[in-house]
Amino acid sequence: MTASDVDSVGQHTRYRVEHETVYSYEMPMVDGYTVAHLRPRSSATQIVVDSRLEIDPEPAEFDEFTDLFGNRVVQFAVHRPHTSLMVRSLSEVDLITGPDLDAGVDWEQLAHCTADLDGADALEIGMFRGSSQLVDLIAHGPQLHLLATRAFGPGIGVIDGARALCHLIHTEFTFDPAATDVSTPLGDVIAQRRGVCQDFAHLAVGCLRTLGLPARYVSGYLETDPPPGQPRLAGADMSHAWVSVWAGESGWVDFDPTNDHLPVRRHVTVGWGRDFADVSPVRGVVIGPASSQVLSVSVSVVRV
Amino acid sequence: MIRPYDPVLGETATWDPGLRSALLNLEALDEWQRAADRLLMAEGAGHLVHDLPVRADGRSASLESRPWRLDPLPVVLDPASFQWLSAAVAERMEALEAVLVDLYGERRLVTTGVVPSELLHASSRYRMSAIGMPPPRRWLTTYAVDVIRTVDGSWQVVQDLTDAPAGLGYAILDRSVIARVTGEVHTGAGVASLMRFPDLLRRALASLSDRESPRTALFSGGIDHPSYIDHSYLAVQLGVHLVEGADLVVRQRRLWIRTLDGVEPVDIVYRRLEGASIDPLEVGSMGSAGVPGLLLAVRSGGVVLANAHGSGVLEDPSLAPLWSEAAEAVTGSSLRLSSLGDSGVDHERFMASPVHDLDGLGGAAVVVRLYAVRGADGSAQVAVLPGGTGRVLAPGDDPRTPTACVAKDVWVIGRTLSPVVVAPLPQVDLASSVPTRAASSLYWMNRAAERVEILARTVRVISDRHERDPGLASLQGGIWVDRVQDLLRALRRARDARSDLPGIDALYDELSRAGDAMAFQIGSLLTEAVSVREFLSVTTGRVLERIARCRLSLQRHVAQVDDLDTLLSDLAALAGLWNESTVRGPAWSIGDMGRRLERASVLLDMVAEALWGPGDSTGDTAGRIDTADEVDRSILEALLASNESLVAYRRRYRSDVEPESAISLLVRDAGNPRSLAASLERLAADAETSGWQTGAMLAHSARDALALDLVELIPTVRATLEEFSRALSAHWFAAPVSPVVVTGSVGDSPLAEAT
Numbered sequence A: 001m002t003a004s005d006v007d008s009v010g011q012h013t014r015y016r017v018e019h020e021t022v023y024s025y026e027m028p029m030v031d032g033y034t035v036a037h038l039r040p041r042s043s044a045t046q047i048v049v050d051s052r053l054e055i056d057p058e059p060a061e062f063d064e065f066t067d068l069f070g071n072r073v074v075q076f077a078v079h080r081p082h083t084s085l086m087v088r089s090l091s092e093v094d095l096i097t098g099p100d101l102d103a104g105v106d107w108e109q110l111a112h113c114t115a116d117l118d119g120a121d122a123l124e125i126g127m128f129r130g131s132s133q134l135v136d137l138i139a140h141g142p143q144l145h146l147l148a149t150r151a152f153g154p155g156i157g158v159i160d161g162a163r164a165l166c167h168l169i170h171t172e173f174t175f176d177p178a179a180t181d182v183s184t185p186l187g188d189v190i191a192q193r194r195g196v197c198q199d200f201a202h203l204a205v206g207c208l209r210t211l212g213l214p215a216r217y218v219s220g221y222l223e224t225d226p227p228p229g230q231p232r233l234a235g236a237d238m239s240h241a242w243v244s245v246w247a248g249e250s251g252w253v254d255f256d257p258t259n260d261h262l263p264v265r266r267h268v269t270v271g272w273g274r275d276f277a278d279v280s281p282v283r284g285v286v287i288g289p290a291s292s293q294v295l296s297v298s299v300s301v302v303r304v
Numbered sequence B: 001m002i003r004p005y006d007p008v009l010g011e012t013a014t015w016d017p018g019l020r021s022a023l024l025n026l027e028a029l030d031e032w033q034r035a036a037d038r039l040l041m042a043e044g045a046g047h048l049v050h051d052l053p054v055r056a057d058g059r060s061a062s063l064e065s066r067p068w069r070l071d072p073l074p075v076v077l078d079p080a081s082f083q084w085l086s087a088a089v090a091e092r093m094e095a096l097e098a099v100l101v102d103l104y105g106e107r108r109l110v111t112t113g114v115v116p117s118e119l120l121h122a123s124s125r126y127r128m129s130a131i132g133m134p135p136p137r138r139w140l141t142t143y144a145v146d147v148i149r150t151v152d153g154s155w156q157v158v159q160d161l162t163d164a165p166a167g168l169g170y171a172i173l174d175r176s177v178i179a180r181v182t183g184e185v186h187t188g189a190g191v192a193s194l195m196r197f198p199d200l201l202r203r204a205l206a207s208l209s210d211r212e213s214p215r216t217a218l219f220s221g222g223i224d225h226p227s228y229i230d231h232s233y234l235a236v237q238l239g240v241h242l243v244e245g246a247d248l249v250v251r252q253r254r255l256w257i258r259t260l261d262g263v264e265p266v267d268i269v270y271r272r273l274e275g276a277s278i279d280p281l282e283v284g285s286m287g288s289a290g291v292p293g294l295l296l297a298v299r300s301g302g303v304v305l306a307n308a309h310g311s312g313v314l315e316d317p318s319l320a321p322l323w324s325e326a327a328e329a330v331t332g333s334s335l336r337l338s339s340l341g342d343s344g345v346d347h348e349r350f351m352a353s354p355v356h357d358l359d360g361l362g363g364a365a366v367v368v369r370l371y372a373v374r375g376a377d378g379s380a381q382v383a384v385l386p387g388g389t390g391r392v393l394a395p396g397d398d399p400r401t402p403t404a405c406v407a408k409d410v411w412v413i414g415r416t417l418s419p420v421v422v423a424p425l426p427q428v429d430l431a432s433s434v435p436t437r438a439a440s441s442l443y444w445m446n447r448a449a450e451r452v453e454i455l456a457r458t459v460r461v462i463s464d465r466h467e468r469d470p471g472l473a474s475l476q477g478g479i480w481v482d483r484v485q486d487l488l489r490a491l492r493r494a495r496d497a498r499s500d501l502p503g504i505d506a507l508y509d510e511l512s513r514a515g516d517a518m519a520f521q522i523g524s525l526l527t528e529a530v531s532v533r534e535f536l537s538v539t540t541g542r543v544l545e546r547i548a549r550c551r552l553s554l555q556r557h558v559a560q561v562d563d564l565d566t567l568l569s570d571l572a573a574l575a576g577l578w579n580e581s582t583v584r585g586p587a588w589s590i591g592d593m594g595r596r597l598e599r600a601s602v603l604l605d606m607v608a609e610a611l612w613g614p615g616d617s618t619g620d621t622a623g624r625i626d627t628a629d630e631v632d633r634s635i636l637e638a639l640l641a642s643n644e645s646l647v648a649y650r651r652r653y654r655s656d657v658e659p660e661s662a663i664s665l666l667v668r669d670a671g672n673p674r675s676l677a678a679s680l681e682r683l684a685a686d687a688e689t690s691g692w693q694t695g696a697m698l699a700h701s702a703r704d705a706l707a708l709d710l711v712e713l714i715p716t717v718r719a720t721l722e723e724f725s726r727a728l729s730a731h732w733f734a735a736p737v738s739p740v741v742v743t744g745s746v747g748d749s750p751l752a753e754a755t
Helices: A107-115 A120-124 A137-151 A158-172 A186-192 A197-210 B017-023 B026-042 B079-103 B117-121 B168-182 B184-188 B197-206 B228-238 B294-299 B311-315 B320-331 B436-468 B470-477 B479-491 B504-531 B538-554 B561-580 B586-612 B630-642 B646-653 B659-667 B676-689 B693-707 B710-732
Strands: A012-029 A031-039 A046-056 A061-066 A072-078 A082-096 A215-222 A239-246 A252-255 A267-273 A282-287 A293-303 B069-077 B142-149 B155-161 B216-219 B241-243 B248-251 B254-259 B262-266 B268-271 B304-306 B352-357 B360-374 B382-384 B389-392 B406-412 B740-742
Touching: A012 A031, A012 A215, A012 A282, A031 A046, A031 A082, A031 A267, A046 A072, A082 A267, A082 A282, A107 A158, A137 A158, A137 A186, A137 A197, A158 A197, A158 A239, A158 A252, A186 A197, A197 A215, A197 A239, A215 A293, A239 A267, B017 B069, B017 B184, B026 B069, B026 B168, B069 B079, B069 B168, B069 B352, B069 B389, B079 B142, B079 B155, B079 B311, B079 B320, B079 B360, B079 B382, B155 B311, B155 B320, B168 B184, B168 B197, B168 B228, B168 B360, B168 B389, B168 B406, B197 B216, B197 B228, B197 B268, B197 B360, B216 B228, B228 B241, B248 B262, B248 B294, B254 B294, B254 B436, B311 B320, B352 B389, B352 B406, B436 B470, B436 B479, B436 B504, B436 B561, B436 B586, B436 B630, B436 B710, B470 B479, B470 B504, B470 B630, B479 B504, B479 B586, B479 B630, B504 B538, B538 B561, B561 B586, B586 B630, B586 B659, B586 B676, B586 B710, B630 B646, B630 B659, B646 B659, B659 B676, B659 B710, B676 B693, B676 B710, B693 B710
Parallel strands: B069 B406, B216 B241, B216 B268, B268 B304
Antiparallel strands: A012 A082, A012 A293, A031 A072, A031 A282, A046 A082, A061 A072, A215 A239, A215 A267, A239 A252, A282 B740, B142 B155, B142 B360, B248 B254, B254 B262, B352 B360, B360 B382, B360 B389, B389 B406
């Protein structure tokens, strides 16, 4: 069974997502501050029906605001000694099945147009066109451009090009959680031809930007199928990352280079930014004695 | 490395002839240079903060600041030049303010294409979190600009400094040094005074808050920050607290400073940390020097930052070429000062200034940094410092990053606002609130000072004895060497293996290791002292500088008795200044407890070692000391002399040393200021004065234990003192350990297999 077998355009499919992050510290921390991008945002293709956060221990201070990209951000602090921190995000989201996509406008024309955007477009689209903290076009530009031009030949439509790029990354790069971690630079991913979804998303974003095409990094979840013959296990899913390219009239078009998906139909969006740094799910600062810490994450995405 | 100076083409062509002949006097310059070097060392601005090892509490200090020299020859600006520059700097600061208002507000510069969106958003200095914050009252309270003069006499901008402009403290420090060393030449030249400027800055900072008497703190990166001396000197000039990340905490959307009296609110933060490092929770933040949650407090109006968060975007070199056009777009008029751009490496274009160096006079281009403040007296007016700092360029230098490390004072002629009064700062009042981190440094500073003092005295006593009586070393198969080694090893809490060199060489080896131990303790002492520079008097700075020089001669050497005598007198001066020139208050009491605690613990270690030898404290009271034995007697004498009690002993007992009376003088006699009893009494008094009950109780119980037999006394008092030390840290310094940034959770996302 695949998504397109059951979904028709405009159909709503409800998903329940549970995302639990637990930090365990060897010694008690006296203070802990956390910033999280964990609450999904509504968009043209998704409606957030419900979103709740559970935090243990109970935070002494809690704030919520919307960042410049429109993502929902929570910031909280625990001021008493604690040996672990648990953050659980529970959400229900309706995904709206979009239409199948055509080839898209000629990518070179599009790149030309986005070179001198003005008005609100300059802000909302232009900001995704250059380097960012984790996608350095000056350091890696030539390699990224080489890869990009293999997918984007002359006269190709932007969506077709994105589809080809998506396929190229999926076939030439190996998914390998052991090869990289959160801080692996993009250059290593290119050199090793290995990485995880976050790396492949950065890779695709970088390729598109070297062509002059605006591209966003998207953070969220993907419904996965259990291995054949095995039951679905709660918590076995993971947070995920993919890419959105600006396709002119078609607006932003998401694709998933890790899984070679375009369009994406089973992806729950939490937020987007220039790269991972803008939307990292949970980050924080703890204050206490030097001690080791263990991070465990479990995610389950269930269709309801 | 500097080309010959041509007085016809160079800067001095514009100088007043009288001033020219007074300043270009090689003999005077040599003398001024020596005096300036000495004065700067005393301020810790030169070499003092260099190459210091790990701090006493295990924090490591990695100091990147390079040594620099102050050229006694100033840059001299005539009244007309400064007037023009001052107007141009004021205009530029106002225009850049308008650019910042737009970049973080309406962003018309982006929507109209003056500033390319992708370039701006690629800049890590453009702080996205500042967009949509309530607009600050002022983006730029302080501003600095580097300018350089070309051969035709016109000025060009090298770079704008808008984030946390560095150098104002140096400008004031340099002036005080140069004014002092050049004396009448400076007084006679009619140089504009800098004295009013810290006042203007203080008022400009205060005007950022609506509170009646807002509390202001200068937020520094601490001793690890390359501009730390600049920060600490300026904090003293402004009369505000110098704080580091560990001193500050955000609660309930307000910023608080941790002091010995509890937390106190801070209303205004004069930040000297770069924008990307003030709050580790911010997206894209670097390092963990900042305060978690600070930006949330700013957003909620709980604290104001100067300069406002995000101001640093104007410093990004990839964006800098855009600002002239941007300024024109927002203000409607073009800027008087044009930018140098990237064409700065060809120094032939720049006017040369005379530079004093070892070979006499050379000529080199000088980058002048000018400083401005906006908002003093509540107005929007810009005040430009009638002075500045000059930095000499080495051949091939990018003017933005000079490598020569030669600084210059900048004299503005013709605006004698008020006479320059160069006076050492008065004693510092520790009675007012003191950040706990500073108190902790004063504590460790005193502990290290005491430890190095007793080490130095013991090494001196032993070396002196060996010199006067070389035969002692070979007596009874070298047992004296063994005993002396044990004593020194106890003193430096040695964990290394004993020297296996034969005979007298073992002694030299141990003395050299003791030298290393002294050098290490001096390093800790200096590191702590530098980090609380604003609490120590100017005279203390000079003493510290001498101690720093001494440190180098101790490493891996058998110290000379003369050197040790010098060190001991400097340490005595330090202790004297601590006692006589520091106002009593909680921080003083805590520092003093550090000294007494160290003295008491060291004495216990030494007595136990002398009586029972290493690791054996179960012997009888008389221990192994046999007064008939010459070696034993010499050890006992060393013990007394190291604790400055030998003379007292001889005066009192008028006899050869005898164990019982000696130990009694060292341990139980409260009338002897070096005794254990006296130290414990001071500990109790200090704890009581600072209202610390637990400490007073522990000190009293240690004192009660003095009635016990030595065999019990030593372990009992030792355990009580250890408890005292732990309790002191827990009670007074319960400040956070350094913060750790934790991230993650997407990196391990596995393959979501497609179907």
